[in-house]
Amino acid sequence: MSNSSHNIETFDKELSYEVRIGVDGLVSTGMDAVNAILQERGITFDTGVAINDGKPIMRSWFLDWSLAGATPQTVMSLLKENDVPFEVLIDIEKEEDE
Numbered sequence: 001m002s003n004s005s006h007n008i009e010t011f012d013k014e015l016s017y018e019v020r021i022g023v024d025g026l027v028s029t030g031m032d033a034v035n036a037i038l039q040e041r042g043i044t045f046d047t048g049v050a051i052n053d054g055k056p057i058m059r060s061w062f063l064d065w066s067l068a069g070a071t072p073q074t075v076m077s078l079l080k081e082n083d084v085p086f087e088v089l090i091d092i093e094k095e096e097d098e
Contacts, residue, residue: 014092015093016063017089018062019075019088021060021085022057022085025086026058030082031082031084034084044066044069045063045066045068046062046064061075
């Protein structure tokens with residue numbers, strides 16, 4: 001067990017999220033709506049794509065230090081509200097002195 005203590009604000013700042021959207025979500029009308037909302041609101045973040053046989057099979061959205069204009073929860077809520085299936089990987093950043 002670690003001796004470090006975290007309040008909720010500190011803990012939230014140490015979390016980064018990788019949102020993975022599979023091929024079913026990539027080609028949905030819900031995804032079109034989410035992309036339009038993100039652009040309209042000026043929400044930006046780093047992304048990546050997995051390709052197999054020249055076709056995208058998964059898109060990753062990195063909701064970490066690169067996220068601007070919204071919280072990770074806001075972005076994930078947009079996906080959920082527009083029925084875009086996704087999964088989330090959560091990473092806890094460790095302090096450098098640990």
